[in-house]
Amino acid sequence: MADILSLKESVLVYLDRSGGLQKLTEDCKPFNDPQLSEAVYRFRFSVNPSDVIEVDPVLGDCVLHEPLRATVLFQSVCFLAIKTLSLIEKIHTESQVNVILNFTHLPPFPEYTLDLCRFPRVYGPMRPVSMEGLVIAMTRVTKYTQGARFLCVSDDCPCSKGFHHIRVHAPGATESATVRNHFCCMMCGSQLKEDVKFRVLGDKQLVELIHVKALDVLSGRQQSSLRYQSVTLFLRGRSATNILIVIYLIIITMYGTINIRETNLIKK
Ligand SMILES: [Zn+2]
Structure with missing residues (x-):
């Protein structure tokens, strides 16, 4: 319990230092429109892992390796701030606060990179990784x-x-x-x-991503026996048109294809 309290305290310090609390105050204003009735209120925060580690290494570790747990901590602190500062009068419970953490970058280590050629074909813990690839197809944005x-x-x-x-x-x-x-x-x-x-x-958009080496087939060199399999990304909240995409992901395999389902596009 003491651990959770100290982590929440660190979240508050981080939000205060990074301007997150100020952003929360601004983001709450449109929700006070009396015409608006919503079950949940969504808030996005930029998370710089280096800055979080500086505030509290335990929280930094949590953000990088247990992002869902970290999100719950941010959610709890946001709800408390909203209630204490009376930012949204009509909010009732903590579960109405929907927090999305957008990473500014990830540590430059192999563990935080997902190479499409070495795609793990097993379930793994959900954590942020960055991946690069060519977008070869995308759907229109749906709800x-x-x-x-x-x-x-x-x-x-x-x-x-x-x-x-x-x-x-x-x-x-x-x-x-x-x-x-x-x-x-x-x-x-x-x-x-x-x-x-x-x-x-x-908003939701599906994007088909393939390893950049797939372009080698256009070079006219002798064909190799290698074949490239594309993966499908579920982008939520923002549309993606750039090649560099950083995502949260879990991996599932079905019918011989690989789908990546993710919470949100956190960098593009
Ligand atoms: Zn009942």
């Missing part, structure tokens, strides 16, 4: 559900109102993990129904 509010169908249950059941898109998850019609109430076990007017949508 996906970032967050949704669910209410219990039983009128007697306290979860039939309020913000007890908030579902937020998790890294690597499919759309159906966020929004489905057979979630059950944690309190009474009745069915949950989505309150669609609170649904929050975001």
Whole structure:
């Protein structure tokens, strides 16, 4: 417990030093529009791993190796700041705060680089890596559900109102993990129904990426037996057109193809 408190304290110090708290104050302003009713409020923060390590090496390690845990720490600190400073009056629970950490860069070590030619074909822990490749195809930008509010169908249950059941898109998850019609109430076990007017949508784009060596086939030299397999990236929140892409990723293999599903494009 003491560890978590000290990590949260370090998050606060980092946000204060890096201008993150100021940005949070600015980002909260549009959410106070009375016309706006949203289940979750999304905030992006630039995270410079070197600066975080300077503030607290344990937090720096957490950001680089357990980014989901680090995100929860930032989420908690943001919620506390929003409540303490009354930045958004209509926010009720911590789960309504959706935090995205955008890395400014990663340490220049091989562990933080993913070479498309040495693609690991196993599940691994989710952590940030950088990868380079050629974009050979991309879809148009479509919408996906970032967050949704669910209410219990039983009128007697306290979860039939309020913000007890908030579902937020998790890294690597499919759309159906966020929004489905057979979630059950944690309190009474009745069915949950989505309150669609609170649904929050975001942008999504699929990009096909291939190793830059695939261009060798255009050089006219003797053909080798090597073949290059492209990978599909799910970019969320921003569209990508540059070659250098840094992502969070988990890897799944199915039907002989490799998909990378990620939370967000963190650099382009
Ligand atoms: Zn219920």
